[in-house]
Amino acid sequence: MxxxxxxxxxxDNHHVHLRQETVYRLFGDGYVLPQKKDLGGGEYVSTQTIAVQGPKGKIEGVRVIGPHRPFDQVELLASDAVKLGVSAPIAESGDLADACELTLVGPAGSATLRCGIIAAxxxxxxxxxxxxxxxxxxxxxxxxxxxxxxxxxxxxxxxxxxxxxxxxxxxxxxxxxxxxxxxxxxxxxxx
CATH class of the missing domain: 2.40.40.20 (Barwin-like endoglucanases)
Structure with missing residues (x-):
């Protein structure tokens, strides 16, 4: 035995990790993600959310996790992938080799990136x-x-x-x- x-x-619910450059692109130059809840290990839930757009749909209110990371990553639920019309791989965080393309929309701009996964x-x-x-x-x-x-x-x-x-x-x-x-x-x- x-x-x-x-x-x-x-x-975990769907959420997004962003590079500093992407934070600036979505929220404005020099923007710092405000903290809502400490997650430990230096990570926190931000007060900010973004919209995530795919070929067939859009999800509003996707929470941003701070601080910024060295890569952009949207962690989707399997049902999110269906709603968005994308084929998101199940992958470890940071493994974006097969990530699906999504458009991230913030109050100051947008970015279309290969960043969508379903987190393992x-x-x-x-x-x-x-x-x-x-x-x-x-x-x-x-x-x-x-x-x-x-x-x-x-x-x-x-x-x-x-x-x-x-x-x-x-x-x-x-x-x-x-x-x-x-x-x-x-x-x-x-x-």
Whole structure:
């Protein structure tokens, strides 16, 4: 029988990460994204949102995550891709090789970029726990939910969390809803 560990769930909605140049293009020269909620590790939810346009539709109010990043990335839900009329790959954050093209629209301008993905589910595991469990960064593990809709999520990528002692699985709302889990629930890590 495999060893298990309780991992807290954090469900993600669609959101966008922007390069500094894109922030300026969408919001104006010299603009700094204001902070609404601290996410830890230096990241925060901004008070700003943008619109995301595809060939067949548009989604308003997509939250911007700060601070700026070295790449532009829109993390979509699978249903968003259908609404927008795009084929977005399931990919790790920053892997934009096959990203779909989207138009980002802000109050000061727009940008059409190859930046759309559906984020692969992943688990951030604190460095100390990673070592204790004998796991490695980028290793795939399985995580199982409980309850009447219990499922096992396979191919969950491990990401080392050296910024805190927090261990958390990130998946999108659609995956969480399908499994009957919500932010704050705990799932079992299997390795």
């Amino acid at each position: 495999s060893e298990t560990r309780k991992i807290r769930v954090d469900l 589910r992943h688990v951030h595991i604190a460095t100390k726990l990673l070592e204790e469990l004998g796991l490695k960064n980028a290793q795939a593990v399985s995580i199982t939910s409980g309850g009447p809709r219990s499922v096992t999520f396979h191919n969950v990528i491990v990401r080392e969390n050296s910024d805190s002692d927090l261990s958390v699985i990130h998946m999108d709302f659609e995956e969480g809803n399908a499994a009957g889990v919500k932010t704050g629930d705990f799932l079992e890590l299997e390795y």
